[in-house]
Amino acid sequence: xxxxxxxxxxxxxxxMFTACTKPVxxxxxxxxxxxxxxxxxxxxxxxINVVASFYPVYDFTKKIGGxxxxxxxxxxxxxxxxxxxxxxxxxxxxDADLVVINGGGFESWVDSVKSNNPKLDIVDxxxxxxxxxxDAIHAHDEHEHEDxxxxxEHEDxxxxxxGHNHGKYDPHTWLSLDNAGKMLETIKNxxxxxxxxxxxxxxxxYDTIKExxxxxxxxxxxxxxxxxxxxFVVPHKAFGYSAKDYDLKQIxxxxxxxxxxxxxxxxxxxxxxMKENKLNTVFYEYGKSDKVANTIAAELGGNVKPISTLxxxxxxxxDKGNDYLSLMEMxxxxxxxxxxxx
Ligand SMILES: [Zn+2]
Numbered sequence: 001x002x003x004x005x006x007x008x009x010x011x012x013x014x015x016m017f018t019a020c021t022k023p024v025x026x027x028x029x030x031x032x033x034x035x036x037x038x039x040x041x042x043x044x045x046x047x048i049n050v051v052a053s054f055y056p057v058y059d060f061t062k063k064i065g066g067x068x069x070x071x072x073x074x075x076x077x078x079x080x081x082x083x084x085x086x087x088x089x090x091x092x093x094x095d096a097d098l099v100v101i102n103g104g105g106f107e108s109w110v111d112s113v114k115s116n117n118p119k120l121d122i123v124d125x126x127x128x129x130x131x132x133x134x135d136a137i138h139a140h141d142e143h144e145h146e147d148x149x150x151x152x153e154h155e156d157x158x159x160x161x162x163g164h165n166h167g168k169y170d171p172h173t174w175l176s177l178d179n180a181g182k183m184l185e186t187i188k189n190x191x192x193x194x195x196x197x198x199x200x201x202x203x204x205x206y207d208t209i210k211e212x213x214x215x216x217x218x219x220x221x222x223x224x225x226x227x228x229x230x231x232f233v234v235p236h237k238a239f240g241y242s243a244k245d246y247d248l249k250q251i252x253x254x255x256x257x258x259x260x261x262x263x264x265x266x267x268x269x270x271x272x273x274m275k276e277n278k279l280n281t282v283f284y285e286y287g288k289s290d291k292v293a294n295t296i297a298a299e300l301g302g303n304v305k306p307i308s309t310l311x312x313x314x315x316x317x318x319d320k321g322n323d324y325l326s327l328m329e330m331x332x333x334x335x336x337x338x339x340x341x342x
Contacts, residue, residue, distance in 0.1 A: 048195055051096040053107050054080040055313045056174035057125050057183070059324040061100050064187050064205050068198050071100075080311035081257050084109050098123060098194060100187065102174060104131050105167030123190045125183040131169040134256055137240050170256055174310065176241035177217035177328060181210055212325060220332045221246060227339045231277045233270060235285045235292070238309040242331070251277075253292065262292060271299045281338035283307040286327070287314050305334045 050071045052058035058073035065071065072092055075083050085093060093099055094117055101107045103124035114122060173179045188206040192199040224246035232239070237252030253262050253270055262270075274280070280302030284293035293304040308327040317327070 048191065049095070049097045050100055051092050051098075052100040053102060053110075054083065054311060056180075056310050056324055057100045057102050057187075060125065060180070060184055061187050061191075063209050063323075064184060064202055065191055066201065066205055068195060068201060069191065072096075075312055077312065080106075083107075085113070093117075094120070097121065098190065100125060102126055102171060104129070104169050104171035104173050106171035108167075121194075123186065125186050126171075126173040126179070128182045128186060129173045129179045131173070132240050132244065134167060134170045137170050137237055137256055167257075170237070170240045172238045172256075172309070173241055174324075175239055175328075175331075176245050177213050177220075178245055179241055180324070180328075181213050181217075184210055184213070216325065216329055216332070217245070220336070223336055224248065227336070230339050231273075231279060232283060232335050232338055233274060233279060233281070233296070234283045234307055235288075236309070238311075239307070239331075242335075248335070251279075253282075253296070267292070267296055270296055274300055274302070279338075280341075281305055283334070283338075285309060286330070287317070305338060307331050307334055 047068055047070045048065065050061055050065065050069050052061055052071055052073050054075040055073060058071055061069060061071050074085065074089050074092070090113075093113060099113075099120060099122045101110055101122060101124055103126035110122065114120065174183065184206055188202050191202045195202075228247040229249065231249040231251050232243075233251045233253065235252070236254040236258050237250060237256045239250040240256075242248070243250045251270065251273055253266065254260065270282075274282075274296070280297070280300055282293040282297045282302060282304050284290040284304055284306060286306035286308035290304050290306075296302075297304050308331055310324060310327055313322070313327075
């Protein structure tokens with residue numbers, strides 16, 4: 001009896017939504033179809049909910065995913081190296097359809113998140129990149145001081161003022177256009193796997209962006225050809241992959257993982273290294289203080305220029321329309337200008 005009433009009520013409601021002239025059976029059928037269409041529409045507008053650990057992987061995901069993805073950047077302020085997810089961030093991570101990380105040891109928090117949430121879909125953007133061992137970066141810096149007698153001693157000091165232990169690899173993979181191309185491919189494949197209906201859309205975005213990355217890379221490869229082996233002085237050793245791409249050398253005022261201020265001893269060492277290498281440009285982190293760079297440059301009558309690690313991008317840059325590619329171009333152009341005395 002009760003069931004019968006419910007059926008009658010349901011049919012009555014259906015009749016209210018549909019034309020009255022057709023037989024009841026058709027009305028039920030039509031209503032079902034409408035419901036399916038509605039569901040399909042909802043599915044079509046549903047975007048992939050992505051959480052990205054910091055700016056470069058956020059930018060790459062947005063460029064490939066376009067309007068099919070909603071991407072949140074976890075590190076919009078502060079230091080990307082020291083980032084740990086807050087409780088709010090953890091909620092975003094756990095609820096995401098996809099978590100995009102740089103990999104190469106950059107996200108020290110990711111292992112514990114992974115072990116607590118084994119079903120989480122996490123993509124390591126550097127999985128196809130040849131990683132540089134961080135010891136090689138340190139050894140390289142030692143090479144810069146070959147004729148320095150107290151060298152053992154300051155290598156110890158240096159590790160200490162780096163603040164914390166570095167990982168096995170240099171994590172700054174994104175600061176190479178060649179690596180960035182591999183990272184774009186990784187995210188393109190991942191989005192296509194999650195959302196095969198839009199595979200062609202992701203492929204088309206990838207093709208357009210990859211071409212721009214390659215064009216910029218080729219241009220600077222030609223321009224750096226006559227400057228092979230030259231050095232540039234950067235705030236921290238983030239540019240190992242850029243240097244490798246064009247056969248250049250970076251001299252880091254600070255180490256791989258640090259963005260603290262250098263000691264006076266280190267400043268003195270940098271001044272000496274610059275004299276030895278006949279350098280007169282000191283780079284400072286784009287968007288941050290140029291005080292340390294100016295102090296060093298003043299010792300040599302040199303100049304300062306900005307260089308971006310792209311680790312954290314300010315709102316000002318977003319508003320100006322800057323992105324990974326425009327800031328990489330600024331970096332490469334400024335390095336080139338420093339070699340050409342501009
Ligand atoms: Zn860094």
